[in-house]
Amino acid sequence: MRLGYSPDIKLIRVPCTGKVDLIHILHAMEKGADGVYLVGCLEGDCHFLHGNLRAKKRVQKAQEILNSIGLEGERVQMYNLSSGEGPKFVQYAREMEERIRELGPNPIKKGLSSAA
Amino acid sequence: MSANTPSRLEKVLANGHFAVTTECGPPRGSDLGVITQKAEYVKNHVDAINVTDNQTSVTRLCSLSCCIHLKQLGLEPILQMVTRDRNRIALQSDILGAAAFDIHNILCLSGDHQSFGDHAQGQNVHDLDSMQLIQTARHMRDEGAFLGGDAIQRPPQMFVGAAANPFADPFEIRVPRLAKKVKAGAEFIQTQCIYNLDKFEEWMKGIRDRGLHEEVAILAGLTPFKSAGMARFMKNKVPGMDVPDHVVKRMADQPKEKQPEEGLKICTESMQRLKEIEGVSGFHIMAIEWEQKVPELVEGAGLHPRPEI
Amino acid sequence: MIVAEQKPIEEIIQEIQDDHSVLILGCNECVTVCEAGGKKEVAVLASALRMHFMQQGDQKQIEEKTLERQCDSEYLEELRAQVDRYDSVLSLACGAGVQFTAEKYPSTAIYPGVNTKFIGVTEEQGYWTERCQACGQCILAKTGGICPVSRCAKRLLNGPCGGSTQGKCEINPELDCAWQLIIDRLSSLDKLDDYEELVPIKDWSPDRAGGPRKVVREDVTS
Structure with missing residues (x-):
């Protein structure tokens, strides 16, 4: 299909979104990512039964934590699709990119550079 | 049943009369005039008046001072005491406080949970429970001693009562629970407001089957509805209250201005039916902020005048 | 186990905001099981706190460590070599662990990172309920x-009160009435007659009313 999306998005493959823990999301943000999103299988279609639902809860928890420390919780998102939905994958990537461009860079980078 | 104390309520019951008690809630301030006014409404129509103890956990003028005031007006108070707010030291001390003014009746309760009241963040004490407060009052009277064992100079002479809710769950222990209160030393019982008469009769049958009605005087509790809204509130919002649908409907079927009258009518009819139940020894009429209607209800039930003691 | 719950992060930020170096100290026991203060929670909290201060240009040093237990001297000793490197230690242990850590290291500020709630059980993952008030x-x-002391809102020893409705407590319709549970259980054990035995007035002096408590076992003291 050769559909394009931003090269700024770094793809990390995991066997299931249920493999992604809260700390992975936070560490990515702490290391300077501007946003993190998980793309899992459709709800009810998890190969490992509930992995994507667990991921969804962890994403919600990450959002809650980010909001509580003054970062925008929307920088972390959960999406779902089926494996055949290439265009949807791209749509999510573009949506995420747009969201992050609106929010601007991760504020911790700005804080660090002003301190330096 | 012979009287053990100078309590007028006890004597009325011991002489085989049907007893009538009512209750009055203290004001949320220090004006005893409110109590005087409420007492004025009911004084010729009841044998004794309960004074509630921070009911629904809303802070009010204390029961003890209102009881002293009633006593000084020449009336017969029943001191309500809950175990929620005081430990065994304070409870015994307040029992003596009442005894010092010759208050001869006590009603022992655990009290509504403080989360319902105006100080939901407060601690609750419950050093004793209601059964144990019954035991305490009886111990102080009968043994002339504190729980700690030391003798009491001029011990309290109190007729000891407890509450019973025939409608709370689980129903199967409602009779055993009363038996337990009797075993603890309760001499009279005031019940929760009765709207479901069939269920009350079933409970009374259980009481009679065990002969409990011969050991304790049961005063059937009544609260007249002022409105259909109140009936619905009692049905849906008050824990442990059993208001059958047909009673709510009967209130709701009346136009608003006729509802108070209907409420009183339901109450009088209930009293007439309850009077006939073997083992019911009297009524406890809780006319919430409607004390002026108590005489009408007492007369309607054919219980006026009250016996001279 | 002792069940705890992490304090709101805003409160934790207040506790440590003036310090330059902070150790987040977890405990491998109860607080790990109830997911309030184990190694994982230490990592998440430390990361969140670092990010919070970083965005304000505050390069606070926030490090992580989790001890086997904070209620035993021998494990707390593991901290001795490094504790002087920190202005404060934020302990995610229960109230006992926080205090014992403070006792061992008198010149370091120790802050609590959790609220200690009760002695309880894991009914299911993420759902803990009280069973004992010691x-x-x-x-x-x-x-x-x-136990009516821990499970009845009025700790009635001779319950239930009149507020018991359909097996639930008057203060919260989701809460089981402890006395309903007791009665059901007595009846399934065919011991309902026991219900009519009055539970005597309780001696509360072994409770917190008697002041701080201790247990001494001469046969095992060193």
Whole structure:
């Protein structure tokens, strides 16, 4: 299909979104990512039964934590699709990119550079 | 049943009369005039008046001072005491406080949970429970001693009562629970407001089957509805209250201005039916902020005048 | 186990905001099981706190460590070599662990990172409920193995109160009435007659009312 999306998005493959823990999301943000999103299988279609639902809860928890420390919780998102939905994958990537461009860079980078 | 104390309520019951008690809630301030006014409404129509103890956990003028005031007006108070707010030291001390003014009746309760009241963040004490407060009052009277064992100079002479809710769950222990209160030393019982008469009769049958009605005087509790809204509130919002649908409907079927009258009518009819139940020894009429209607209800039930003691 | 819950992060930020170096100290026991203060929670909290201060240009040094237990001297000793490197230690242990850590290291500020809630059980993952208030004189033999001190909102020893409705407590319709549970259990054990035995007035002196408590076992003291 050769559909394009931003090269700024770094793809990390995991066997299931249920493999992604809260700390992975936070560490990515702490290391300077501007946003993190998980793309899992459709709800009810998890190969490992509930992995994507667990991921969804962890994403919600990450959002809650980010909001509580003054970062925008929307920088972390959960999406779902089926494996055949290439265009949807791209749509999510573009949506995420747009969201992050609106929010601007991760504020911790700005804080660090002003301190330096 | 012979009287053990100078309590007028006890004597009325011991002489085989049907007893009538009512209750009055203290004001949320220090004006005893409110109590005087409420007492004025009911004084010729009841044998004794309960004074509630921070009911629904809303802070009010204390029961003890209102009881002293009633006593000084020449009336017969029943001191309500809950175990929620005081430990065994304070409870015994307040029992003596009442005894010092010759208050001869006590009603022992655990009290509504403080989360319902105006100080939901407060601690609750419950050093004793209601059964144990019954035991305490009886111990102080009968043994002339504190729980700690030391003798009491001029011990309290109190007729000891407890509450019973025939409608709370689980129903199967409602009779055993009363038996337990009797075993603890309760001499009279005031019940929760009765709207479901069939269920009350079933409970009374259980009481009679065990002969409990011969050991304790049961005063059937009544609260007249002022409105259909109140009936619905009692049905849906008050824990442990059993208001059958047909009673709510009967209130709701009346136009608003006729509802108070209907409420009183339901109450009088209930009293007439309850009077006939073997083992019911009297009524406890809780006319919430409607004390002026108590005489009408007492007369309607054919219980006026009250016996001279 | 002792069940705890992490304090709101805003409160934790207030506690440590003036310090330059902070150690987040977890505990491998109860707080790990109830997911409030184990190694994982230490990592998440530390990361969140670092990010919070970083965005304000505050290069606070926030490090992580988790001890086997904070309620035992020998494990707390593991901290001795490094504790001087920190202005404060934020302990995610229960109140006992926080205090014992503070006792061992008098010149370091120790802050609590969790609220210690109760002695309880894991009913299912993520759902913990109270079972014991450490009253010091167990009466479970008389109450069908169900504790009215910890599970009745009025800790009635001769319940239930009049507010018990369809097996639920008057203060919260989601809460089981402890006395309903006791009665159900006595009746399934065919011991309902026991219900009519009055539970005597309780001696609360072994409870917190008697002041701070201790247990001494001469046969095992060193």
